[in-house]
Amino acid sequence: xxxxxxxxxxxxxxxxxxxxxxxxxxxxxxKQDSLEKEKxxxxxxxxxxxxxxxxxxxxxxxxxxxxxxxxxxxGSRGITRGWQQTLDNYKESYPDQAAxxxxxxxxxxxxxxxxxxxxxxxRYTLFREKDTPSGLFTLRWKKIAGEWKxxxxxxxG
Numbered sequence: 001x002x003x004x005x006x007x008x009x010x011x012x013x014x015x016x017x018x019x020x021x022x023x024x025x026x027x028x029x030x031k032q033d034s035l036e037k038e039k040x041x042x043x044x045x046x047x048x049x050x051x052x053x054x055x056x057x058x059x060x061x062x063x064x065x066x067x068x069x070x071x072x073x074x075g076s077r078g079i080t081r082g083w084q085q086t087l088d089n090y091k092e093s094y095p096d097q098a099a100x101x102x103x104x105x106x107x108x109x110x111x112x113x114x115x116x117x118x119x120x121x122x123r124y125t126l127f128r129e130k131d132t133p134s135g136l137f138t139l140r141w142k143k144i145a146g147e148w149k150x151x152x153x154x155x156x157g
Contacts (some may be wrong), residue, residue, distance in 0.1 A: 038112050042120065042141055042148045046105055053103040058094065062087050066142065066149040074154040086153075101128035116143035124155070133157050 045064045052060030065071055065083055073080040073089070080086050094100045109121040118141040125134040135157025142151045 035112055038118070038148075039110050042110060042112075042118055043107060045148050046107065046120070046122075046139075050103050050105055053100060056097050056100055058087065058090050058100075062090070064150055065153070066144060066151045068151075070151070072152045074152075076157070098129060101126045103127075117141070118148070124157070 049061050049064040052058075052063070062083065065086065067083045069082040069084075071081070071083045071086060073086045077089060080089055104125045104127070106123040106125075107120060108123060110118065111120075112118045120137075120139040120141060122137050122139070123134060124137060125132060135155060137153065137155040139150050139154075140152040141148050143149075144151075
């Protein structure tokens with residue numbers, strides 16, 4: 001009787017272990033699927049910015065940024081704070097189609113580090129008639145009100 005009981009307990013424990021492992025594998029697959037969807041969404045925002053830039057629409061381009069005074073942009077002018085000041089700087093630096101050129105992005109690395117946080121490292125290239133400036137950027141993304149927005153941009157070129 002004790003032998004049958006031990007066998008039954010061993011079978012139950014083994015079955016419970018298999019269920020636990022199966023659930024963990026499904027959760028891992030779900031997390032990976034969710035992570036890939038978030039990465040695709042973030043990359044989609046960046047590609048929309050590229051399309052807006054190439055349509056000479058700086059206002060549309062700025063939709064990818066957090067519309068807040070807490071937005072930070074670090075570039076050749078130093079540190080800029082705030083969405084409006086960042087927009088004003090873009091419009092001053094790129095007053096016409098010739099200055100804007102055609103923009104291309106290359107995402108080098110994208111890490112979703114939490115459900116509402118991501119870090120992107122990439123390269124930009126601006127194709128203009130007289131030159132082709134390029135450089136690197138680091139973008140910190142936050143999910144705000146269900147949308148991914150750039151909250152910090154560090155661009156060097």
